[in-house]
Amino acid sequence: MDTTDPTPPYEQIRRQIAAAIEQGAFEVGAKLPSVRQLANDLGIATGTVARAYRELEHGGLIHSRRGQGTTVLASPRPTADLLEEQTLAYIAQARALGVDDDTIVAAVARSLG
Amino acid sequence: MDTTDPTPPYEQIRRQIAAAIEQGAFEVGAKLPSVRQLANDLGIATGTVARAYRELEHGGLIHSRRGQGTTVLASPRPTADLLEEQTLAYIAQARALGVDDDTIVAAVARSLG
Amino acid sequence: MDTTDPTPPYEQIRRQIAAAIEQGAFEVGAKLPSVRQLANDLGIATGTVARAYRELEHGGLIHSRRGQGTTVLASPRPTADLLEEQTLAYIAQARALGVDDDTIVAAVARSLG
Amino acid sequence: MDTTDPTPPYEQIRRQIAAAIEQGAFEVGAKLPSVRQLANDLGIATGTVARAYRELEHGGLIHSRRGQGTTVLASPRPTADLLEEQTLAYIAQARALGVDDDTIVAAVARSLG
DNA sequence: GTGGTCTAGACCACG
DNA sequence: GTGGTCTAGACCACA
Incomplete structure (x- = not known):
């Protein structure tokens, strides 16, 4: 999280996670940190993390299910x-x-x- | 100008001008287009361009003087x-x-x- | 079950059962599947099915009795x-x-x- | 706005506007009510309306520009x-x-x- | 004035 | 516990 960067926080988070997934930092099916956990770690509001996750899901990279957490869908790109x-x-x-x-x-x- | 990018327009402009200056696209002392001119060319508000110029001045790359326009301060980097x-x-x-x-x-x- | 629809799952279930009852898919007095059975069939939590049943009972379409399962009350509408x-x-x-x-x-x- | 319907408010708004656009209730290029205006009329938070507009934009039906309001893009379907x-x-x-x-x-x- | 975003806390739905 | 959403008010970016 770079508070100097005018890029909105939800977008910074989205990009970092997308990059990590594309580089194979997560196995397919791996669980991402929970919304609350990540929000707490980064010191931001849960809604901000939720938005980043929502956009990633919209892009087909992850899948979120209530009560079950958020999992990685995309195969790492070669x-x-x-x-x-x-x-x-x-x-x-x-x-x-x-x-x-x-x-x-x-x-x-x-x-x- | 990429309206898809959540990066604010003033920052996109700032980066482009900074890159141009560093690459030597302007002579030292050269005048940048006026705020109004550039705003008109790009089809955006003058305040947005003004903000980009202000940040560049803050970074020491340019200098604005009332009534005399905006000039390039930085030497192009090799x-x-x-x-x-x-x-x-x-x-x-x-x-x-x-x-x-x-x-x-x-x-x-x-x-x- | 359409996970794309923002309509909560319990409501989707409720509507489907209500429609089936109104169309006469069940005899009056017929037993609905148990909460556990239906939850298992649909691959969802028992609480979600329980909620759907509760709302249907509140609407007078069914009746649940401890240990005896859930029965259809409403006559199919013509x-x-x-x-x-x-x-x-x-x-x-x-x-x-x-x-x-x-x-x-x-x-x-x-x-x- | 039907507070009885378990469908989330942002989705109810989205659907209603989408239906209105598809039925030709708006001319192409017409302006939708501002986020604040609509939020005020409906008695809900601005963020909720903003989300509905965002999803409509994502679906290609409308276009929002900071400082200029929100306009209808989609031609009414025949x-x-x-x-x-x-x-x-x-x-x-x-x-x-x-x-x-x-x-x-x-x-x-x-x-x- | 307009849209865009963040926060902080709250409640709901689900497992 | 998990994700999903809403609110209320605040600030930013822009015309």
Whole structure:
């Protein structure tokens, strides 16, 4: 929770959980923390967490049942897909700087060292 | 302007201008479009643009003087610095996926092709 | 059981049983499934079924006695009455669309074809 | 607003507005009452109305813009379509009573008289 | 003025 | 205990 970020809290939570699910941080069928638990941990109102969960459910990533908690529905996306997505975004950014491809490869190689 | 993004419009504008300045899209001392002009171009309220400018001024990137418009203060950061920053961020993300360095280099090379 | 419908489950059950009784699906004095049985069949909690039964008893359609199960009290309403009720409701809806009577008759005839 | 109905208030509002739009009670581009106005008229909290509007927007029926109010997006569905939908639902109900087609036609004709 | 959101506490429905 | 919702009032972002 970054109170500096103008992004509303429910959206920050939604994004973090979505990212975690897509990266396979949860097994399919795993239970997310309860609304009250997470609200308490983050020091925010339960309604805010409930909204984040609701939107995730609307997006098909999780499923909530009264009295039974909230479970993860989505299979983690393959790491290869996530890596490609990140890589393409990085390359687009770098090219926007006017840098040529060799320079990009060189920059990656150097920073990895 | 992405009205789907819950990020407030003033923040979207701020980020775009900040990125443009850092990439050298403006000379130091160059004048930004007037609040009214930009608001008109984007079809939004002047207050929204004013808020973006105010935050940029607070961050030391620009300076507004009554009757004289808004000028760019910040020197463009060297492309090499921006590239390195982006590259390090990308590598951190990729490693968070549990990917080894060779795979990263391979992904970059393939996506550049 | 439609978990998409925000209508609470106990109400969905209540409506279905009430409709079945009114249509004569049960003899007067017939026994409804036990709370446990129905809860098990539907895969829901016994309390939810109990709530539906309680409301039906409150409405005078059924009667529950400890140890003896739940019996149907209401006589099935004559089919003619139910049909007339449905027909009047349908006509009211259709007229609310601004449709004249001939058009209604025509719509029914066509849809029956 | 029917406080007897277990359906949550935000859903009742959503359904009523959706039905009104589909029946052409609003012109495309017409403005809905403001969140505060409607909340005040109905004697409920603004958040409840806001949620109903949010879900309608999510369904593509309306569009809300901060500072500018809420406008109707969806074209009213043709009356003929709505009539057919109602008619088919009515016929299905009637047939579920074990009534033959001639009886249905007769019932409609009699009730129209 | 408009919509968007948060909070804090409360009650309901469900297991 | 769990999720779902409502309220009342508050602040923010925007026109």
